[in-house]
Amino acid sequence: MENVVLICVLMTLLHLLWQVFFRKNKRDSHERAKLPPGSMGWPYIGETLQLYSQDPNVFFATKQRRYGDIFKTHILGCPCVMLASPEAARFVLVTQSHLFKPTYPKSKEKFIGPSALFFHQGDYHFRMRKLVQGPLSPDAIRNLVTDIEVLAVSALESWVGNKVINTFQEMKKISFEVGILAIFGRLESHYRKELKKNYSILEKGYNSFPTKIPGTPYKKALSARKRLSEILSTIIRERKEKRSIEKDLLGCLLNAKDDKGEVLTEGQIADNIIGVLFAAQDTTASVMTWILKYLHDDPKLLEAVKAEQKAIYMSNEEAHHPLTWTQTRNMPITYKVVLESLRMASIISFTFREAVTDVEYKGYLIPKGWKVMPLFRNIHHNPDFFSNPQKFDPSRFETAPKPYTFMPFGSGVHSCPGYDLAKLEMLIMTHHLVTKFSWEVVGSQSGIQYGPFPIPLQGLPARFWRESTS
Secondary structure (H helix, E strand, O other): OHHHHHHHHHHHHHHHHHHHHHHHHHHHHHHHOEOOOEOOOEOOOEOHHHHHOOOHHHHHHHHHHHHOOEEEEEEOOEEEEEEOOHHHHHHHHHHOHHHEEEOOOHHHHHHHOOOOHHHOOOHHHHHHHHHHHHHHOHHHHHHHHHHHHHHHHHHHHHHEOOOOEEHHHHHHHHHHHHHHHHHHOOOOHHHHHHHHHHHHHHHHHHOOOOOOOOOOHHHHHHHHHHHHHHHHHHHHHHHHHHOOOOOOHHHHHHHOEOOOOOEOOHHHHHHHHHHHHHHHHHHHHHHHHHHHHHHHHOHHHHHHHHHHHHHHHHHOOOOOOOOOHHHHOOOHHHHHHHHHHHHHHOOOOEOOEEEOOOEEEOOEEEOOOOEEEEEHHHHHOOOOOOOOOOOOOHHHHHOOOOOOOOOEOEOHHHOOOOHHHHHHHHHHHHHHHHHHEEEEEOOOOOOEEEOOOEEEHHHOEEEEEEOOOO
């Protein structure tokens, strides 16, 4: 008996010694590690003013040239580590993603909703991502081709005439309608109108200064968010009463049950619907605006895309038959234009993560609580991965890019679940644009503005007309 007790005591002592040794080594390792090089700027405001007083991409590129692919800064009230290499992006987003949680300012989370999947990680995120991905997968969206086509043609027809349109704003209207289609199927027009009106108010306040003073964009946005919840609650209640099993996103969320047989709350459903709308609209509209500009600026490329799409158009007896899913999978030139537009524009320039513990990477310490930002645009515009990166050249995608050098929709468990729908929308829009219409850009044909996504100056004002079919 005494021997057993002695052994237990010895084992306990060995365990304690191991814990002390392990923790000391871990602490010593972190003490040996140093913060990445870089500048933190002024107290509290850091380098936020420098970031927003110039092209953000110039700010990050200048830092990268000076400090390398890993550097620190202080922006938006947070100490940050910037990562501008494929290996670092893979480390944060894929192989060690459990060490970094998604993070957004609280004001943004309040607008979209705290239950939206991209604010979470772990079991809840895994479950919600699986639910959202289902109706946005290729197998599901292949049934939306004809409906998206109707939306695209209707929008383009409305642009024709001597009027000058804001291309980006018009593209946003299309993307919103496609988002509604994927979420609700054929939603009644008065609900679409109310959702659109209140979402527009919400969007205007999203990047405004967070103050609850009456009349401010932020306060108006909070009120619009409340109304959106009420509208969605009515739609959900009506769908439940019908007891129909729909395959759209709302149907999937309504019919989902966890291991205990519990269903999602109306709040969880509403937050994830608004999250999908938020993710679907501006980003897709921005890329489609850039596609239009890049084709306009390269007549030779435009003719090649026209030839490819005209062949499909003629095979459909000049649009007497709708586009098919198979046809959208067989547009090699146009698809490379989409990919190159995604690379050049890099609408999502970076993503936010937060270290949940002290993390050491390549001899540098990323302290717990610091923001970590993989810089997608810097990687996409790195000449080591894409030769002559400032040139628009779709032929570069004749061969697949190296892993983690092309991440237009992010990477890992938090990559955009709607990327297949976005690409389908771009292909359908381009098909009808080049086969039936011509356009000219009005005013300045260069320059970029940020709001917050990069778009051509003034939303690319343009004039459209219908081409002769003779």
